[in-house]
Amino acid sequence: MSTLFTLHPENPQTRVVDQIVAALRDGAVMLYPTDTVYAIGCDLNSKSAIQRVRQIKQFSNDKPLTFLCPSLSDIAQYAVVNDPAYRLMRRLIPGPYTFLLPTTKLVPKLVMHPKRKTTGIRVPDHPICLALLNALGNPVISTSAHFIDPSESSHAATESNVSRFELFDSLEKLVDLVIDSDVEPGNQASTILDLTTEEPIIVRRGLGWEAAAAWAVEAS
DSSP, X not given: OOEEEEOOSSXXXXXXXXXXXXXXXTTOOXXXXXXXXXXXXXXXXXXHHHHHHHHHHTOOTTSOOEEEOSSHHHHHHHBOOOHHHHHHHHHHOSSSEEEEEEBOTTSOTTTSOTTTOEEEEEOOOOHHHHHHHHHHOSOEEOEEOOEEOXXXXXXXXXXXXXXXXXXXXXXXXXXXXXXXXXXXXXXXXXXXXXXXSSSOEEXXXXXXXXXXXXXXHHHO
């Protein structure tokens, strides 16, 4: 059974944030709100927790995982950022954008694409995410959480709109921590931009994709 933590959506309580961070450092997996959808995540430096996230999502080891950083300067520690990519990201972050970038040695192999050596990185525009990232001092894995229907086959996930309480109930036995911001989850994922090519490519149209397309043309 998971532990429920309630955080203010705009001003997360420091004491509660510290409790969550302590659990993450011990390898906990959490269900938490972001500026797009509720996500399943853990400390980027916890190999055992990353493996559990993969099991929950039923991801194979060649499926790369996205993670969150608190700022553009932090991204530069984990990814190789050329000048055009930097100019584009500076325009779009923080916000609902995932950037595919070549990794540095700080990114665990369990997270990156095994052949391309790339990873997805986001800087969220969300007080709870930023509070956790700054207190933890490490990036946090972020993969969208979906309602698991107990009436279906094992781990059968649905894309239908559900309340956060339905989401909590369906995942509480799979995660260690559930973070409630008292706000219903969004239903639109992030926009994914591939910045490993000569010109930016929108791989997935998600939240804010129109702005991303406009800035991508200017940055290229």
